[in-house]
Amino acid sequence: MEPVWEAGYGGPDLHRRNFGTPCLVRGDITRKNFIFALIPQLKRVGFPAHNVKIWWYSMGMTIAEKILARASGKSKVEPGEYIIGKVDLAMVHDLTGPLTLNVLKEVGYDRPWDPEKIVIILDHQVPANSTVTASLHKQLREYAGKYGTKFHDVGRQGVCHQILAESYVKPGMLVVGADSHTCTLGALGAFATGIGSTEMASVFLTGELWFRVPETIRFELKGTLKPGVSAKDIILYIIGKMGVDGALYCATEFTGEGVERLSVDGRLTLCNMAIEMGGKTGIVNPDVKTLQFTNTKNESQVLRSDKDAEYHKTMEVAVEDLIPQVALPHSVDNVKPVSEVEGVEADQVFIGSCTNGRLEDLEAAAKILKGRKVKAGTRLIVIPASPSIYMEAERRGYIRTFIEAGGVVCNPNCGPCLGGHMGILADGEVCVSTSNRNFIGRMGSPKSKVYLVSPETAAATAVEGKLTDPLRYVRG
Amino acid sequence: MSVIRGRAWLFGDNVDTDVILPGKYLVLTDPNELAKHALEGLVQDFYKKISKGDIIVAGKNFGCGSSREHAPIALKYAGVGAVVAESFSRIFFRNSINIGLPAVISKDARRTIKENEQISIHLEEGYILRESGEKIPVEGYPEFLLEILKDGGLLQNLKRKFAGMGGVSRTQP
Numbered sequence: 059m060e061p062v063w064e065a066g067y068g069g070p071d072l073h074r075r076n077f078g079t080p081c082l083v084r085g086d087i088t089r090k091n092f093i094f095a096l097i098p099q100l101k102r103v104g105f106p107a108h109n110v111k112i113w114w115y116s117m118g119m120t121i122a123e124k125i126l127a128r129a130s131g132k133s134k135v136e137p138g139e140y141i142i143g144k145v146d147l148a149m150v151h152d153l154t155g156p157l158t159l160n161v162l163k164e165v166g167y168d169r170p171w172d173p174e175k176i177v178i179i180l181d182h183q184v185p186a187n188s189t190v191t192a193s194l195h196k197q198l199r200e201y202a203g204k205y206g207t208k209f210h211d212v213g214r215q216g217v218c219h220q221i222l223a224e225s226y227v228k229p230g231m232l233v234v235g236a237d238s239h240t241c242t243l244g245a246l247g248a249f250a251t252g253i254g255s256t257e258m259a260s261v262f263l264t265g266e267l268w269f270r271v272p273e274t275i276r277f278e279l280k281g282t283l284k285p286g287v288s289a290k291d292i293i294l295y296i297i298g299k300m301g302v303d304g305a306l307y308c309a310t311e312f313t314g315e316g317v318e319r320l321s322v323d324g325r326l327t328l329c330n331m332a333i334e335m336g337g338k339t340g341i342v343n344p345d346v347k348t349l350q351f352t353n354t355k356n357e358s359q360v361l362r363s364d365k366d367a368e369y370h371k372t373m374e375v376a377v378e379d380l381i382p383q384v385a386l387p388h389s390v391d392n393v394k395p396v397s398e399v400e401g402v403e404a405d406q407v408f409i410g411s412c413t414n415g416r417l418e419d420l421e422a423a424a425k426i427l428k429g430r431k432v433k434a435g436t437r438l439i440v441i442p443a444s445p446s447i448y449m450e451a452e453r454r455g456y457i458r459t460f461i462e463a464g465g466v467v468c469n470p471n472c473g474p475c476l477g478g479h480m481g482i483l484a485d486g487e488v489c490v491s492t493s494n495r496n497f498i499g500r501m502g503s504p505k506s507k508v509y510l511v512s513p514e515t516a517a518a519t520a521v522e523g524k525l526t527d528p529l530r531y532v533r534g
Numbered sequence: 535m536s537v538i539r540g541r542a543w544l545f546g547d548n549v550d551t552d553v554i555l556p557g558k559y560l561v562l563t564d565p566n567e568l569a570k571h572a573l574e575g576l577v578q579d580f581y582k583k584i585s586k587g588d589i590i591v592a593g594k595n596f597g598c599g600s601s602r603e604h605a606p607i608a609l610k611y612a613g614v615g616a617v618v619a620e621s622f623s624r625i626f627f628r629n630s631i632n633i634g635l636p637a638v639i640s641k642d643a644r645r646t647i648k649e650n651e652q653i654s655i656h657l658e659e660g661y662i663l664r665e666s667g668e669k670i671p672v673e674g675y676p677e678f679l680l681e682i683l684k685d686g687g688l689l690q691n692l693k694r695k696f697a698g699m700g701g702v703s704r705t706q707p
């Protein structure tokens with residue numbers, strides 16, 4: 059039977075909501091008061107209990123909302139609300155940092171609010187590959203030296219998001235970076251998002267920034283991955299379903315067994331690509347693995363989503379059924395199973411970047427490449443994302459495996475990911491890459507093509523010289 | 535913040551940054567030159583046709599596409615007083631406010647306001663006033679965003695706050 063009365067509870071917004079039928083109780087009241095208010099009303103209308111529809115508005119918050127609430131000194135925030143947040147960590151790199159410094163010059167004042175919270179990382183073209191790059195590096199080096207900000211110069215450099223993950227980010231932090239993939243760090247239970255260079259100048263001076271609290275989309279990952287399938291395949295699959303603007307402005311939260319079972323490395327891969335579906339950030343609720351990875355002893359700063367938090371929408375992903383995925387040129391949402399498009403000839407294979415340059419990725423690739431050779435006519439470029447990953451990969455023999463197979467291993471930096479350095483593509487060439495963007499001209503010539511895949515798929519492709527489903531290698 | 539008054543120019547959904555300012559003009563740095571190409575993809579010689587303060591009233595997802603700050607700058611220098619839309623792309627929304635062009639969210643404006651109608655936006659009070667006297671609610675801005683808009687953008691806002699602090703510091707901290 060259709061309800062003839064309605065009653066609603068929770069949230070200041072409720073006064074504005076349209077109830078289809080006469081409303082018995084509404085407003086921003088507690089659960090207890092709601093029951094007290096409802097009972098006399100029900101008596102008044104003669105207890106037609108089966109005819110009453112109760113709207114139960116959630117009072118809980120998502121982890122993203124909680125972090126923004128704390129950063130702005132409030133007890134509760136709601137999507138759509140504007141806040142000023144105190145920033146815990148601000149990062150610029152060698153391409154965006156100089157622009158920020160130029161803005162500071164124009165303002166006429168450049169002393170940072172807190173040098174300890176500013177991290178400057180050389181990573182896009184390192185060591186410098188031209189006089190232009192060299193002078194950008196110099197500009198940043200001088201600023202860092204003058205004010206004592208954190209600085210990762212040649213020798214301590216690495217892909218900025220990986221360096222932040224290893225040494226700076228803790229759960230509960232509000233992190234901003236002048237790079238769109240700053241969303242990666244949400245994997246550690248932080249709220250991390252990319253901002254523009256002008257805004258970054260404002261953060262440098264004030265330590266604060268305005269935000270509009272985003273709605274959160276939840277991805278509930280069910281089950282566990284098959285061997286040979288990894289976090290990259292999950293996120294490619296999701297982006298394929300959502301489209302490049304499917305999560306526009308939203309925070310994207312990953313929950314469920316599928317995420318809990320992933321290592322921190324895998325979670326960083328998931329959150330890294332949130333921006334590729336328009337997300338403001340990717341985020342994972344911190345657990346034991348997070349606390350261990352970030353070396354968090356004091357749990358007081360750690361925040362998690364409430365059970366009754368309100369989500370903009372929820373999408374379920376059956377992770378156990380997943381097979382390796384590939385994003386075809388020239389859009390990240392142009393996703394198909396690798397098995398459907400096998401055979402595309404690869405001139406170059408790139409394993410690295412802020413998406414897949416971590417130890418677990420190198421391990422997966424090395425397992426496939428061990429004792430095998432890169433196909434003649436194909437070039438394999440491997441770039442560990444940070445010095446510590448490089449050293450550990452060396453200790454475990456992965457680096458040797460890559461070189462023996464006929465690959466080249468470069469020092470930690472972004473490499474060919476954005477077509478600036480170390481493996482730029484010529485006209486008509488094809489690269490099968492573990493990075494995150496395949497836009498026209500992204501890795502060099504506008505006439506080249508980029509296919510985005512997992513490290514497993516990249517390694518199998520290097521062996522065969524053409525796009526290859528790695529499941530065969532994992533089983534065999 | 536004073537009231538913004540002007541005639542309404544109506545546009546549809548998903549007006550992207552490529553029609554607001556085509557990519558080939560990104561090499562221009564003079565805002566007045568950029569202004570000459572504002573909305574070129576939709577209205578020929580838009581900058582000549584509009585009067586200062588005129589208001590763009592659009593549908594969903596205004597400013598989608600690239601992150602170019604040039605897009606709101608071109609609109610601002612062409613004389614646009616504000617953009618009202620049902621929703622904005624996130625980056626355009628931030629850029630627009632940061633360069634001092636009010637980006638105003640209103641669920642109902644596009645459906646009610648008529649082309650060429652004289653309207654006024656009362657930002658602090660949170661509504662648009664129509665010729666008929668009807669008020670259409672808009673999403674209000676908090677104090678600090680009004681302040682950035684009053685100063686004419688984030689850079690001016692920073693200059694005002696930090697200019698008196700003795701120039702670019704040259705000493706070690």
Ligand code: SF4
Nearest residue numbers: 217411412472475476
């Ligand atoms: S690895 Fe690629 S996507 Fe990541 S920060 Fe570097 S250039 Fe950007």
